[in-house]
Structure formats: structure tokens, C-alpha cells
Amino acid sequence: TRIEFSPQYSPDGERVAFSSSRSGQMGIWVSNAEGGNPVQLTNFTEQAGTPRWSPDGRWIAFDHHLKDGWHIFVMASDGGHARQLTSDERDEVIPSWSRDGNWIYYASNRTGRYEVWKSPAKGGKGVQVTQKGGWTAFESADGRLLYYTKNLDNSDAPSALWELPIAGGEERSVLPSIGSRSFAVREDGIYYLPGAMADRDASIRFLDFATGQSRE
Numbered sequence: 001t002r003i004e005f006s007p008q009y010s011p012d013g014e015r016v017a018f019s020s021s022r023s024g025q026m027g028i029w030v031s032n033a034e035g036g037n038p039v040q041l042t043n044f045t046e047q048a049g050t051p052r053w054s055p056d057g058r059w060i061a062f063d064h065h066l067k068d069g070w071h072i073f074v075m076a077s078d079g080g081h082a083r084q085l086t087s088d089e090r091d092e093v094i095p096s097w098s099r100d101g102n103w104i105y106y107a108s109n110r111t112g113r114y115e116v117w118k119s120p121a122k123g124g125k126g127v128q129v130t131q132k133g134g135w136t137a138f139e140s141a142d143g144r145l146l147y148y149t150k151n152l153d154n155s156d157a158p159s160a161l162w163e164l165p166i167a168g169g170e171e172r173s174v175l176p177s178i179g180s181r182s183f184a185v186r187e188d189g190i191y192y193l194p195g196a197m198a199d200r201d202a203s204i205r206f207l208d209f210a211t212g213q214s215r216e
Contacts, residue, residue, distance in 0.1 A: 006050050009033070010057045010077070017041075017051035017060055017077070028062050030077065041079050052096050053077065054121070061085070061095035061104050061121075072106050074121065085119055086126065094136050094181070097121070099143040107135050107151065114151045130164060132171060135180055139166070141187040149180045156180045158195025175207060175214075 003026070007018040013033060020029045020038075027042040028051045041060065042048045048064040057077060064073045064082070070091040075082040086092040090110040097104055103118045108126070110117075116134030119126040129137075129146065137148035146166055149159035161175040161183060177195030184191045190207045207214045 008052060010053050011055055012057055015057075015077075017053060019049040019051065028060065028075075030060075039079070041075060041077075042082065048073070050094050054097050055099060055101045059121075061097065063093040063095060063106070072104060072119070074104070083123070085121075085123060088126070092117070096136075096138050099139050099141065105129065105137045105139075105146070107137070114154075116146065116148055129166075130171070134162075135159065136183070138183070138185045140185060147174065147183070147185050147190065149178065149183075151180060161190070161192065 002020060002022040004018055004020045007016050009016055015030055015032055017030050019026055023040055026047040026049055027040060028048050029038050029040050031038040046065040048062050051060050051062045053060055059074055060077050061072060061074050063070050068089060070093045072085040072092050072095050073082045074085055088110045090108060092106050092108040095104050095106045102121055104121050105116055105118045107114045108117045113133060114135055115128055116130040116137045117126045117128050133150035133152050135149045135151035137146055139146055144166060146164045148162050158177045159180045160173050161178050162171045163174045164171045179193040179195055182193035189209045192205055193202060194205060203216050205214045205216055
């Protein structure tokens with residue numbers, strides 16, 4: 001009967017991390033893959049959400065609201081102390097891990113609009129990744145590309161999906177309109193929710209890297 005969202009499977013597929021208000025405040029929970037044995041990881045007086053597993057399954061990054069805004073935190077996936085990763089005075093949200101586990105990406109509006117930044121997972125200075133806007137971001141399976149949406153009007157409105165070489169280069173539009181947080185990058189393609197669904201039921205689609213085509 002409570003709000004629950006932002007689920008993500010652990011790398012081994014055995015557990016699910018998700019946001020839930022079942023304790024009275026939105027926080028981070030973990031259950032087994034079938035939804036049983038739920039365990040509350042955070043017990044903050046302020047909201048926490050968007051949990052993301054590290055590639056080795058040992059850590060979970062998430063965003064957490066403090067008095068001065070939203071920040072990225074990291075904690076062990078079996079519980080314990082939550083370590084603050086970012087501390088800029090602007091909002092920093094929606095974390096995701098690099099494939100090698102060394103970096104955590106997130107959206108920050110410290111430049112005046114949301115761009116994708118990344119910080120060392122063990123702590124350190126943030127590095128700006130995108131230059132023309134960025135919001136939800138995930139690396140490709142080989143760690144060479146970054147796929148991301150944009151949030152240019154401070155909303156979760158539908159966005160194009162963009163691709164950027166991590167080593168440097170120009171961004172490229174991959175899909176014209178998807179849900180701004182509704183995609184998952186796999187080795188062979190990208191699962192996504194189309195952005196315009198006002199006149200029909202929602203459908204999950206898959207962009208096949210091999211053919212460049214999407215299918216329902």
C-alpha cells in the first residue's frame with residue numbers, strides 16, 4: 001500500500017534494490033529476486049532513492065536529500081554506514097557505476113543546468129562528462145560509450161537518448177524520444193520505454209545494436 005519504485009537487479013540477479021516508503025519515509029530497501037525477505041538499508045529522516053548496484057554487487061549508490069539539497073551516497077549492499085560522495089551546494093542525483101567500478105556517474109546542476117558528472121567511487125573531485133546537457137546515464141557494456149538522456153527544463157519529460165564516447169568526441173542522438181529514466185543498457189542493445197505514449201498502452205522496446213532497429 002506504499003510507494004515503491006526505481007528497482008534494479010543485483011549483478012548476479014539474486015537481489016533487487018528499490019526505493020520504498022513502507023517505513024514512512026522514502027528509503028532504500030533490498031529484497032531477494034522474488035520480492036521476499038525485504039531489508040531496510042537506510043533509515044534517514046529525509047528521502048533517499050535511485051539505488052544502483054556496483055558491478056561486484058558489494059555496494060549501492062543512491063541519492064539522498066539533505067537540508068542543502070540532493071547528494072550522492074554509497075553504502076555496503078548488506079547495510080552499514082552511508083558515505084557521502086558529493087558535497088557541492090547544488091543538486092546531484094541519479095547515480096550509476098562505471099563498468100570497472102572505479103567511477104560513479106550522476107546528474108549535477110552545478111553549472112546552472114543538469115549535466116552528467118562522475119566522481120571516483122572511493123571519493124574525490126568530480127569531473128564534468130557532458131557539455132550540452134545530461135540526466136540519467138549508463139555506460140556501455142565495454143565501458144567505451146556513455147548513453148544518457150537530458151533534462152533541460154528541470155523535469156522528467158521525455159528526452160532523446162544520446163551517445164558519447166567516454167574517451168572524447170561528439171555526442172550523437174540514438175533514439176528520438178524515450179522516458180527520461182526508462183532505459184537499460186545491455187551488451188547487445190538497449191531496452192527502453194518510448195517517450196510518447198499518450199494515446200496507447202505503454203510498451204517496452206529493444207534497440208538491437210546489430211541491426212540498428214527497434215522492436216516491441
